[in-house]
Amino acid sequence: MPTGxxxxxxxxxxxxxxxxxxxxSAYFRFMEEAEHALWRAAGLSIGAAETTGGWPxxxxxxxxxxxxxxxxEFDVTVSxxxxxxxxxxxxxxxxxxxxxxxxxxxxxxxxxxxxxQLRAVDLPADVIGRLRAAAGDPPSSGS
Amino acid sequence: MPTGxxxxxxxxxxxxxxxxxxxxSAYFRFMEEAEHALWRAAGLSIGAAETTGGWPxxxxxxxxxxxxxxxxEFDVTVSxxxxxxxxxxxxxxxxxxxxxxxxxxxxxxxxxxxxxQLRAVDLPADVIGRLRAAAGDPPSSGS
Amino acid sequence: MPTGxxxxxxxxxxxxxxxxxxxxSAYFRFMEEAEHALWRAAGLSIGAAETTGGWPxxxxxxxxxxxxxxxxEFDVTVSxxxxxxxxxxxxxxxxxxxxxxxxxxxxxxxxxxxxxQLRAVDLPADVIGRLRAAAGDPPSSGS
Amino acid sequence: MPTGxxxxxxxxxxxxxxxxxxxxSAYFRFMEEAEHALWRAAGLSIGAAETTGGWPxxxxxxxxxxxxxxxxEFDVTVSxxxxxxxxxxxxxxxxxxxxxxxxxxxxxxxxxxxxxQLRAVDLPADVIGRLRAAAGDPPSSGS
Numbered sequence: 001m002p003t004g005x006x007x008x009x010x011x012x013x014x015x016x017x018x019x020x021x022x023x024x025s026a027y028f029r030f031m032e033e034a035e036h037a038l039w040r041a042a043g044l045s046i047g048a049a050e051t052t053g054g055w056p057x058x059x060x061x062x063x064x065x066x067x068x069x070x071x072x073e074f075d076v077t078v079s080x081x082x083x084x085x086x087x088x089x090x091x092x093x094x095x096x097x098x099x100x101x102x103x104x105x106x107x108x109x110x111x112x113x114x115x116x117q118l119r120a121v122d123l124p125a126d127v128i129g130r131l132r133a134a135a136g137d138p139p140s141s142g143s
Numbered sequence: 144m145p146t147g148x149x150x151x152x153x154x155x156x157x158x159x160x161x162x163x164x165x166x167x168s169a170y171f172r173f174m175e176e177a178e179h180a181l182w183r184a185a186g187l188s189i190g191a192a193e194t195t196g197g198w199p200x201x202x203x204x205x206x207x208x209x210x211x212x213x214x215x216e217f218d219v220t221v222s223x224x225x226x227x228x229x230x231x232x233x234x235x236x237x238x239x240x241x242x243x244x245x246x247x248x249x250x251x252x253x254x255x256x257x258x259x260q261l262r263a264v265d266l267p268a269d270v271i272g273r274l275r276a277a278a279g280d281p282p283s284s285g286s
Numbered sequence: 287m288p289t290g291x292x293x294x295x296x297x298x299x300x301x302x303x304x305x306x307x308x309x310x311s312a313y314f315r316f317m318e319e320a321e322h323a324l325w326r327a328a329g330l331s332i333g334a335a336e337t338t339g340g341w342p343x344x345x346x347x348x349x350x351x352x353x354x355x356x357x358x359e360f361d362v363t364v365s366x367x368x369x370x371x372x373x374x375x376x377x378x379x380x381x382x383x384x385x386x387x388x389x390x391x392x393x394x395x396x397x398x399x400x401x402x403q404l405r406a407v408d409l410p411a412d413v414i415g416r417l418r419a420a421a422g423d424p425p426s427s428g429s
Numbered sequence: 430m431p432t433g434x435x436x437x438x439x440x441x442x443x444x445x446x447x448x449x450x451x452x453x454s455a456y457f458r459f460m461e462e463a464e465h466a467l468w469r470a471a472g473l474s475i476g477a478a479e480t481t482g483g484w485p486x487x488x489x490x491x492x493x494x495x496x497x498x499x500x501x502e503f504d505v506t507v508s509x510x511x512x513x514x515x516x517x518x519x520x521x522x523x524x525x526x527x528x529x530x531x532x533x534x535x536x537x538x539x540x541x542x543x544x545x546q547l548r549a550v551d552l553p554a555d556v557i558g559r560l561r562a563a564a565g566d567p568p569s570s571g572s
Contacts, residue, residue, distance in 0.1 A: 028454035061490035204347035
């Protein structure tokens, strides 16, 4: 199993489509659920952040390797792929047992609401530290 | 075709499930879309209302008669089934050509935000008048 | 907590709407997830049934008492409200701690595929027995 | 407005989230709806294809530039970005009036069902020709 924070789930009936598999758009919800579970494991809530600005996505992508079917259990592993001054890029690996279901990424920017507008701001240092710890990252040297 | 305001749509792929038909929960979105189209036709927006309180649902129901499949076009007819001092009950009939797909109802309550809490308030008279007109209702006598 | 089979879940971000609460259509997916968890607890899968006919819904309804917000945990209790020759009506109670979120019902009909058409058939006796047992119902006398 | 096939839509209430904007996963459904509208414009249906194999996605991505809000109308432009022997990559540009909402891509592979398994097969020449024509592509030389 890949390194990182683990989130487990089962495919629900409403997530399948007429091809009999989980709809391709469902994987973006799976990634987000795993991201938010990581935040909770880090003692944070992205919901609280929403009132003061939030973390809008700037990019999301998924590569599909093997389908998921109704009631199958799968695991989403989240890791922190890259941190810049104002953004986090998460990496995701979805597996079902030993089978690779696919891999994805999501990039979110830290924002503050000012005069009704969202403005990108520097990532809070403690948020980074907590997320890294919850994702099982080694602490970066010198920080 | 039943009397009322008409909203037309096509079943999208993501709305189907592994049984090959539109998922039963999709009909509640279909009803809401028709309700909001009625509001727009009445020169209103339920979105603007949300900032000051909004119209939370207190009840929703649907009876399924015949399934909808991918890419099928269907029609949702909205009528105003009942108006009380603080609530509207909409009636919905979903048809595909001459086939009855099902019928439903939704009841929404008019609320105002006060100290962060939603409180039920009397329906604004002009909202009722506009919705009735857009739904093709005869004006009620004496109003 | 009400009597019946219990299914627990958390509200996901994608299930909220601009009013800041779980969208009213999400509760129909919550009920279905609880129903399918009951089937699994009974050693059954509604997915397998779909290939030979399945259990289309004929009615679904929900009465909303108190909203659910992002990340809140809630409990869905499923009970078997009524069994007729060819249909099951489930009753649902959604709670968040001591707060009643709402109550709902769903009625599904047992069908078989014949010549590409779904035809209502009698409920298999063992399915009823297993669902009743998993829902904690007292066995009906004489069965 | 960008070149390609145009599909227009309005943001529905159920597609918004507590941040007050269309949820980031909704854009993948917007892209798929536009793709299927392109297929219909080409006289084809991807639904019919599903019974014999279908076009599973192998990759999907979206870059977000500006949010969409409830009831806003937007336009999705689809073009055919690349065709290989067995896959189509679509390019998507989402705009709201003069505002760029974002851009995305989706890659689908042509498959046939053989002994219950999906196997990648060569794209049917007439499908390519029809999609290119509907997307407003200049016919490729020599075809």
